[in-house]
Amino acid sequence: MATILEMRGITKRFGDVLANDRVNIKVEKGTIHSIVGENGAGKTTLMNICYGLYHADSGEIFINEEEVEIKDPSAAIKNGIGMIHQHFKLIPAMTVAENVMLGNEPRKNRFFLDIDELNGQTHQISEQYRLAVDPESLVEDISVGIRQRVEILKALYRKANLLILDEPTALLTPQESEDLFRIINRLKADGKTILFISHKLKEIMQISDRVTVMRDGKVVDTVEKKDTSEVKLARLMVGRDVLLKTAPPSKKIGEVILKAENLSAESELHHRQVLNNVSFEVRSGEVLGIAGIDGNGQTELVRALIGLQKLTKGKISLRGKDITHLHVKEMRDAGIGVIPEDRLVEGLVVNFDVQENTFLGLQRNKPFSKNGLLDWKAVASNAEQLVEKFDIRTPNITHPVRLLSGGNQQKIIVAREIFHAPDTIIATQPTRGLDIAATDFVHDELIKQRDLGKAVLLLSLSLEEIMLLSTRIAVIYKGEIVSIVNKDETTAEDLGLMMLGGTYEHIPA
């Protein structure tokens, strides 16, 4: 079989961080080749080098067995490489077609955009690869799953033969992921080569032909899918056995801490009912998991609980005290910690450094504030502690958070919110983008907090995660809680059905 890409001896340093250390990788034409590795192992860095966004300090790249110099993305495009990035590179204010063709727009009379061709060609390639999109809608109006199709179309329009997908499923719902896998398999059947990065080992086992494992900037091994398993991959990745395990049952369930009564809300834009009489309570010492397919009101529910979503009716109380109309800041002071959905926007100030982010929003609280002034010593020692405990891979605590790998950014939020919430933790997708070891660690910490008597509300799109951690499970469907059950009295199948409201049809890919 022919080798489409080979990278030899790639080394890349960022200051003190050795992100890639003499990496060798060989990708065969027409295969799906996955890369796995811990957060900060250097996967994205390696792919950025391949795409010409970063320059390797040393090493060579071969395309179709010929050495090439990829000094910028246009060189990568010329060599038939396309990349779908961990954070999308789209322009929300422009249309799908404008985004797909950006930089290579069809023209008429040499100087002018040919809008008809622009939309027509986008439509045509979207038909050709069966990636349904509406060329004329604005990117800001379409869902994450469709945005990803736009990214794929961008690469296909540029005639990419090798597609790099960096954590494409991190933001997708399980159903959208399935659609993506069908697309990927079809591309493979068309002779394209796929380089696929994910932390979800199940997916890796499902779609790869071959897997390369990275650790600490180095390639540990490359194995055939048929010769490996989830367990083996996890062992290669972290150097020890890790297996996500079911949490032990709650030890002592106490009084009701967080209580929602008949919460109803409408969307701002179309006045669609997004929450409909949602009621539940979370007790001290338990984890209440909210299961549901994305877009069934989870986002609005969390926003309502932290005072960002206007309610048309209903009441929220914390330890019996009405907190329905409190401001976010007051909610936090009242004892709620929140791991938000979108870490880059709501959870972090990416241009601040690690230590600043580890006490964000808590600056007026003890121990950070002393006589109204910041106690930087306390800030630093808190940061050191969290970095150590959560294994946050950063050169030092004054490193800007923007420079950390995706998973390490997520760890900072989780660390901060878990440790400083006195009463209640609302965890939305707490392990998105985390590697298996970090996921396991966060799970353990959430359970520890539960056993300390805190109330934990867990929202996750992964039914597996809900099943592993919850004491009780509430299923949300179209803004309504359709059922609340004890974890021990249900199965994944039953939950899955309820999450679909009884039915589910795949969106045609």
Add this chain to the structure above:
Amino acid sequence: MDFLEVIKSIFTLSLAYATVRICISIVFAGMGEMITERSGVFNMGVEGIMLMGAFTAAVVAHFTGSPWIGLLAAAVVGVLIGLIFAFVAITVKANQAIAGLAIYLLCVGLSGYLLQVLFAHGGNSPKVETLPKIHFGFMEHIPVIKDVFNDQSVLMFPALLLPIILYIVFYKTPWGTWLRAAGENPKALAVVGKNPITIRYIAVLAGSFFAGIGGAYLSISQTSIFSEKMVNGRGFIALAAVIFGNVKPAGVFAACMFFGFMDALQFTLQTVIPDQYFPREVFMALPYILTLLILGGFIKRSSGPADISNPYEKESR
């Protein structure tokens, strides 16, 4: 005087003529800054570049005897100052507001100093030849048009065409798409193989080019002399117009016209309403006060490029 008479003596066709005459320099500067901001760069040095443009135009016109060469020189000097700003703001990635302010101060100092060195008498250049005014025979018979548009500076024509041309460039050509993309999300451009840095440089240079011309208009067309205070905040008003007009050609043009109108109005009020009734300083401050009020009310609603004022870093994430 009865009230109606006063109103009539204020809102005349010569007020309309003056509005067009005054807004030409603001339109050039505003359109230029709009190009710059669309690419994601905020150039607060426009006022300074206009000042150097006005100065250069007058000096060169004085020594060569040709206002046309003066105009060209002003544009070139504008571009050169733009290059300094672009280097500091884009390549060195300094804070753009501070870089712009520094450019402004540099231009104030430089024009004042050179004025002293060259002419050694305070505050003004000698009188210079001006650019032609255009008189169309056929317009003489069209009411209103003849009073407002006839006998305006030759630069009125490019000033009126510029918003239309820029609309076409922004929305109907690939370059316009790239320019807007650079201002919205430069990384999106980088990954398709276009260099956002190049695009931002070009946009800053184009903006400075027009600011230079806007300045030149003041000294070699609207008047025939350079004086130190002549730009008088028009560059800052142009900045306001860009925000007010939502960084879109039609909006920015309308905003420039509005500010031009306010300025013309305050001149008229000064002459119509005698000083003993009302201090003229109040009228003079009027356009600026309005600018503040309008910006206070509108700035929240304005939606400019998403990535404005952020330097683009190559190996960043």
